[in-house]
Amino acid sequence: MKKRVNLAACYFQKNYGSMLQAYALQEAVSSLGYEAENLRIDGIAREIRNKKLGYYARQLADWSVVKEKAGMVRKVWQKKRNKTFACNSQIRNRKFQEFQQSFFKVSPYFASKKAMGEYVKDCQAVIVGSDQLWLPSNITADYYTLNFVPLEVRKAAYATSFGVSNLPKRMHEFVANFLNRIDYVSVREEKGRELVASIAHREVPVVCDPTMLFAKEEWAKLIAPQKIIQDKYIFCYFLGNNFWQREIACKLREKTGYKIVSLLHMDEYVAADEFFPDIAPYDVGPAEFVNLIRNAEYVLTDSFHGTVFSALHGKDFFTFRRFSQKATLSTNSRMDSLFSLLGVPERLLDEHVNVEDMLKMCLDVDRVLARIEKLRRPSWAYIKQAIGD
Incomplete structure (x- = not known):
């Protein structure tokens, strides 16, 4: 009988990157001969949500936080007043649910964290990530x-x-305590390594995102290739609402003659996006997301995982900064770390970019893939060590 490894991952999150990285971690652990099982959190979801709401309530004096979360509120409101958008959102949500039900192995229901803690007593290890x-x-x-x-x-x-x-100084003691309870700690970004060193006084390794543990050929086995759009196209995947990104996409369309395919209203409802793409499919789950990247001529994104899957598949991609560097909720540091790993900092762009300059850039795919492979090997070694036997 296989030993069980439980995963504390966001496999349920209706976000392409979240679901795909959780799936990749599950498959990585399974490939090592263990029974990988995601912990269900629906029984404690209200407790988690209330604590997060309490955190955001304390940030109301910070305009950058209010602005970021207001977009999510607008999306919920738009579903109530816009029947077409509500219907389209349901179509997309069903695709996420289908992927979740088909691809994930999950634990029994737990009514409390105490019950969850009792359940994991007989597992080989519990892994949180990514x-x-x-x-x-x-x-x-x-x-x-x-x-x-x-x-x-x-x-x-x-x-x-x-x-x-x-991290806020008021959190440092709590963070140090939980980090030092975890036997094996690894992080995805250099900034994360610095935070762990300064707060918990531990030196920990930087490893690759779970999605990067598998090469393009292995992803083809995990998610079957399928051509969704027959014409040549520019795939746009924007989580933010920066209008200048859409303008650049339109200029690239003018220069290339390729259609724009875009997934709309992901983190928030952006009204102007209704008139921006040539094709805006909603029946797109994580599998279709990977396939839209696989078959694109260009990928424009402000997403970490949009960038990762573009790099893994050797696509001509350009990534835009989503946040102001001063924003409290800015996650730009993870992009900086990713582009340092990939060795193509020139493809991380801001609003001052010129489309003609973009078209002149040449991507050395073999070099990018070699850099990923260099981090992939020690990352696999870390997983094996962390699980133990």
Whole structure:
């Protein structure tokens, strides 16, 4: 009988990157001969949500936080007043649900963290990862901290990201305590390594995002290739509402003659986007998302995982900064770390970019893939060590 490894991951989040990185971590652990099982959190979801709301309530004096979260509120409001958008959102949500039900193995239901803690006592290890699970709001919610896991149970963090460059000083003691309860800690970004060193006084490795553990050929086995759009196209995947990004996409369309395919209203409702793409499909789950990247001529994105899958598939991609460097909720540091890894900082762009200059850039795909492979090998070694035997 296979030994069970439980995963504290956001496999349920209706976000392409979140779901795909959780799937990649599950498949990585399974490939090592373990039974990988994601912990269900629906029984404690209200507790988690209330703690996160409490965190955001304390940030109301920070305009950058209010502005960022207002976009999500507008999206909810728009669903109530716009029947077409509500219907389209349901179509997209069903695709996420189908992927979740088809691709993930999940645990039984738990009514409390105590019950969850009892359940994991007989597993080989509990792994938290990856993505931005140690954002300040998630730390406050106290689930991805693994504090519910008994001390005697092996605990590991794989490529877990803080998402931000700094944490409030009032959180430092709590953060140091939970980090030092975890037997094996690894992070996804250099800034994360610096935070762990300064707060918990631990030297920890930087490993690759779970999605990068698998090469293009391996992803073809995990998610079957399929051509969704027959024409040549520019794939746009924007989570933010920066209008200048859309303008650049339109200029690239003018220069190339390719259609724009875009997934609209992901993190927030952006009214202007209704008139921006040539094709705006909603029946797109994580599998279709990967395939839209696979078959694109160009990819324009402000997304971490949009960038990762573009790089893995050797696409001509350009990534735009989503946040102001001064924004409290800015996650720019993870982009800086990713582009340092990929070795193509010139493809991380701001609003001053010129489309003619973009078209002149040549991507050395082999060099990018070699850099990913260089980090992939020690990342696999870390997972094996962290799980133990």
